[in-house]
Amino acid sequence: MAKVYYDDSVEKNELEGKTIAIVGYGSQGHAHAQNLRDNGNQVVIGIREGKSAAAARKDGFDVLSVADATKAADVVMILAPDEIQGALYENEIAPNLEAGNSLAFAHGFNIHFDVINPPKDVDVFLVAPKGPGHLVRRTFVEGFAVPALYGVYQDATGHAEATALSYAKGIGATRVGVLQTTFKEETETDLFGEQAVLCGGLTSMIQAGFETLVEAGYQKELAYFEVCHEMKLIVDLIYEGGMENMRHSISNTAEFGDYVSGPRVITAETKKHMKEVLTDIQNGKFAQSFIDDNKAGFKNFYKMREEEAGHPMEKVGADLRKMMPFVQQKK
Numbered sequence: 001m002a003k004v005y006y007d008d009s010v011e012k013n014e015l016e017g018k019t020i021a022i023v024g025y026g027s028q029g030h031a032h033a034q035n036l037r038d039n040g041n042q043v044v045i046g047i048r049e050g051k052s053a054a055a056a057r058k059d060g061f062d063v064l065s066v067a068d069a070t071k072a073a074d075v076v077m078i079l080a081p082d083e084i085q086g087a088l089y090e091n092e093i094a095p096n097l098e099a100g101n102s103l104a105f106a107h108g109f110n111i112h113f114d115v116i117n118p119p120k121d122v123d124v125f126l127v128a129p130k131g132p133g134h135l136v137r138r139t140f141v142e143g144f145a146v147p148a149l150y151g152v153y154q155d156a157t158g159h160a161e162a163t164a165l166s167y168a169k170g171i172g173a174t175r176v177g178v179l180q181t182t183f184k185e186e187t188e189t190d191l192f193g194e195q196a197v198l199c200g201g202l203t204s205m206i207q208a209g210f211e212t213l214v215e216a217g218y219q220k221e222l223a224y225f226e227v228c229h230e231m232k233l234i235v236d237l238i239y240e241g242g243m244e245n246m247r248h249s250i251s252n253t254a255e256f257g258d259y260v261s262g263p264r265v266i267t268a269e270t271k272k273h274m275k276e277v278l279t280d281i282q283n284g285k286f287a288q289s290f291i292d293d294n295k296a297g298f299k300n301f302y303k304m305r306e307e308e309a310g311h312p313m314e315k316v317g318a319d320l321r322k323m324m325p326f327v328q329q330k331k
């Protein structure tokens, strides 16, 4: 059973009297920075000039270069995109880290795959909210939070774990629960979840279902409703009370079909492929392909993005959502 920490498990705020540099002010960055500040912590933003820098200034933060923010800080949380963290660390962060500082992450990728090799005299930990940054902020304002994972990779000061937990409390996560993990476990499970199930598995399954109906001659709008739009309603029920709760709400016809047809779609063969995906994550092959493509200017990445954006389902969906004012796209 995983160990779970709540507000009252963190008595002393290890961040008191310290300065926290949040590097990057995107999805996670803006949420961590604002939640930490609302909880009374001292925060500066380290970022290049641009859109995010302007947003951080507008939100009332001191905005510095990444190098200057690192100099000013005791705790440096890197919330820039994973693929640029290596260069950013090398050029701006490493030269300005001091013994006893903390280097923190919201995803273990760069430490686990040896892209970033911190010196022995700093603490290295991760605090990874299990949800998008905008929910990390919204739920905090509403009085609760997104649960998070924390893990310590290197404890130079003897306080790494306490600092990580104080950080988790600072962003609000201990209100609902923080689970202990390692960089290896967080990285591998996070990548597997998003590739095999949450993002890759889901989008491929929705598209295959859409194509099956449209190729059989059914109207594309109906196909969209049946295999995509209703997904949220079903997932909400699972989120609230598990599979049983969802199956309680659907018709008996739907439930019967669930049992007899689900295993025909996701087969032992599918699970074999999931294991291959996991193997490529564990042996570093996926990480290497991501890093290599980034070095080549993300040629493959942008090509795949463009192809997927052109899928016929996207056009149908955009038209249908215009007819449903309650489905508002959040930018």
Ligand code: NDP
Pocket (backbone or CB within 6 Å): 023, 024, 025, 026, 027, 028, 029, 046, 047, 048, 049, 050, 051, 052, 053, 066, 078, 079, 080, 081, 082, 084, 088, 106, 107, 128, 129, 130, 131, 132, 133
């Ligand atoms: P975003 O892409 O939303 O934001 C990245 C930020 O970094 C932007 O503010 C961007 O600014 C800034 N940035 C980009 N390049 C540089 C640079 N060269 N120097 C300084 N700042 C730069 O990232 P996310 O919040 O999605 O991801 C951050 C980390 O959080 C990653 O490690 C990710 O794996 C992790 N994570 C993300 C989750 C999510 O839901 N998004 C969930 C859990 C963890 P600009 O506007 O100038 O480009």
Ligand code: MG
Pocket (backbone or CB within 6 Å): 107, 190, 191, 194
């Ligand atoms: Mg992820």
Ligand code: MG
Pocket (backbone or CB within 6 Å): none
């Ligand atoms: Mg139906």
